[in-house]
Amino acid sequence: MTARLWRADLALVAVSVIWGATFVVVKEALRDSSTLLFLSLRFTLATLALGLVFRPLPSKFAGGGTLVRGGLLAGACLFGGYVLQTVGLRYTSPSKSAFLTGLSIVLVPVLGALVRGQAPRAREALGIAAATLGMGLMTFQGSLLRMNRGDLLTLACAVAFAVHILVVGHYAPRFSFQALTLVQIATAAALASASFWWAETPQIRWRPGVILALIVTGLLATALAFAIQAWAQQYTTPNRTALIFALEPVFAWLTSFLLTGELLSPRASAGAVLILAGILLVELKRAPAAAHLSP
Secondary structure, eight states: OOOHHHHHHHHEHHHEEEEHHHHHHHHHHHHHHHHHHHHHHHHHHEEEEEEHHTOOGGOOOTTTTHHHHHHHHHHHHHHHHHHHHHHHTTTTTTHHHHHHHHHHHHHHHHHHHHHSOOOOOHHHHHHHHHHHHHHHHHHSSSSEEEEEEEEHHEEEEEEHHHHHHHHHHHHHTSSEEEEEEEEHHHHHHHHHHHHHHHHHHHBBBOOHHHHHHHHIIOOOOIIIIIHHHHHHHHOHHHHHHHHHHHHHHHHHHHHHHHHHHOOOOOHHHHHHHHHHHHHHHTTTOOGGGGGGGOO
């Protein structure tokens, strides 16, 4: 296992920290802003920031049309995932939404196997199973036997996020991660900006919490986080990326504990332990062949 692979995986852990820590911020901000308008502002701010940081851009667009197609597809999956998750949350519980969204960690190896005809290794499969069970214990309360339209929309959201990880994993090793990040975020910004004015009743109250949320999510949870993901997926596999992202609810709880003193129940504590165990199962004894990224 090379130092570069360790850095890539640790970078993805940092992304999970950012996303987990900003969950409360976003939830509060959406009380004062309509969903698509908030996403439009968030992704537009991220696009502007990336354009400034990554200039000059022409040298990073080697790959031309193929790179742009990859970025457009990744951006469409990203936008679709966020919208489906948010709309689905109107009709299902937050805990069920969190668990169903987290099923993307299972869908990544399943969809990857369908596309490449290559099943995950036994240790990787065990780690994913443990992390999925852990997410269920941490986030889910109720029965999966009763499915409503919100649940179905959230399942579609999980598919979109899983495809996003696979798309980034396919294109990131081949092209500039800066250009790939910029195109996908700009695509999500364009889709949100083209839809908020007719798909919802736009409204925003410019309170300090909304402004803070836009800055934090636009610069950290979008521009920085997705740039890190695109860079890291040059060196690690989509399956491992999905597995590491299972840490998000753990960091979401840790943030809530630090801010509000929320304690985990014994069941949720067991879930957090299973998530960590699943990741460590894969991380601490990775076969040398796992370092190879399939084309």
